Amino acid sequence: MTRGTLWLAFGGAVAATAVHVAAPVLAARDLVAAAKAGDAAGLERRVDFPAFRESLKEELNARLMREMRDSDDRAGRALVMLFGPALVSGVVDAFVTPEAIAVMVREGEPPAPDLKGGAAAAVTPEPDAAPHDRVRQSYGFRDLNTFTLTLTRDDRPETPVVLLMQRRGLIDWKLAGIDLPETPAREGQAPPAAS
Numbered sequence: 001m002t003r004g005t006l007w008l009a010f011g012g013a014v015a016a017t018a019v020h021v022a023a024p025v026l027a028a029r030d031l032v033a034a035a036k037a038g039d040a041a042g043l044e045r046r047v048d049f050p051a052f053r054e055s056l057k058e059e060l061n062a063r064l065m066r067e068m069r070d071s072d073d074r075a076g077r078a079l080v081m082l083f084g085p086a087l088v089s090g091v092v093d094a095f096v097t098p099e100a101i102a103v104m105v106r107e108g109e110p111p112a113p114d115l116k117g118g119a120a121a122a123v124t125p126e127p128d129a130a131p132h133d134r135v136r137q138s139y140g141f142r143d144l145n146t147f148t149l150t151l152t153r154d155d156r157p158e159t160p161v162v163l164l165m166q167r168r169g170l171i172d173w174k175l176a177g178i179d180l181p182e183t184p185a186r187e188g189q190a191p192p193a194a195s
Contacts, residue, residue, distance in 0.1 A: 020171075023171040023173060024139075024141075024147035024167075024173045025139055027147075027165055027172070027173035027174070028137075028139055028147065028149040028163075028165055028173070030042065030045075031043070031046040031047070031105065031149070031163075031165075031175055032105055032137060032149075034046060034102070035102040035103075035105035036105075038099075038102055040102075043101055044098060047098070047101055047174060047176075048166070048175065048176040049096060051166070051174075051177065052175055053092050053093060053096050055176065055177035055178050056092050056096060056111055056178055056180075057089055057092050059179070060088045060092065060180075061084065061085050061088050063180065064084050064088065065084070068084075096111065101175070104151075104161065105151065106135070107134075107135065108135035108136075108152065108153040108160075108161055109161070110161050110181060111178070134153055134154045134155065135151050135152070135153055135154075136151070136152045136154065137150065137151060138150045138152070142164070144167075145167040146165070146166055146167075146177075147164075147167075147173060148162050148163065148164060148165070149162075149163040149165060149175075150162050150163075151163065159181035159182075161178065161179075161180070161181065162179035163175055163177075163178055164176055164178060164179065
């Protein structure tokens with residue numbers, strides 16, 4: 001190999017690495033910008049809604065099963081184990097919309113479908129604080145094809161929402177999953193006790 005060929009190969013490798021690192025960051029920033037602008041079309045381009053719904057269903061079902069496992073109500077546990085997954089599925093299918101994704105990203109709040117009443121629990125912004133001033137974003141690779149956008153609220157740093165961007169094709173990345181905080185963090189709830 002000639003020296004020119006080696007430099008060309010080295011330059012190609014550097015360019016490929018730069019694209020691999022930059023593409024998901026740009027996609028995550030595009031998602032956040034679309035959410036802040038309320039741009040439904042932009043969110044449609046950046047979210048794989050079927051994959052995101054499945055991920056949210058898995059997270060909510062796991063949370064529901066953990067809560068029921070700790071419950072003393074045997075009859076309630078049996079009913080939840082029997083009907084819970086179907087209820088979660090129906091509610092999530094109706095709940096996950098571009099508007100719900102936008103609120104989640106702007107507010108750093110996990111999606112909160114109301115599993116008891118079957119409706120979505122709306123998150124309303126506090127009038128005195130701009131969402132971007134209260135929600136911090138951090139980025140990182142989980143593996144070669146999964147990139148995380150972590151949303152951390154200033155008032156609840158112990159319960160971040162981790163959004164999972166996955167590669168679609170060579171350089172396209174879409175929101176395709178979520179890791180919910182271990183316990184729901186809603187206004188008026190005490191944080192979980194340290195053990």
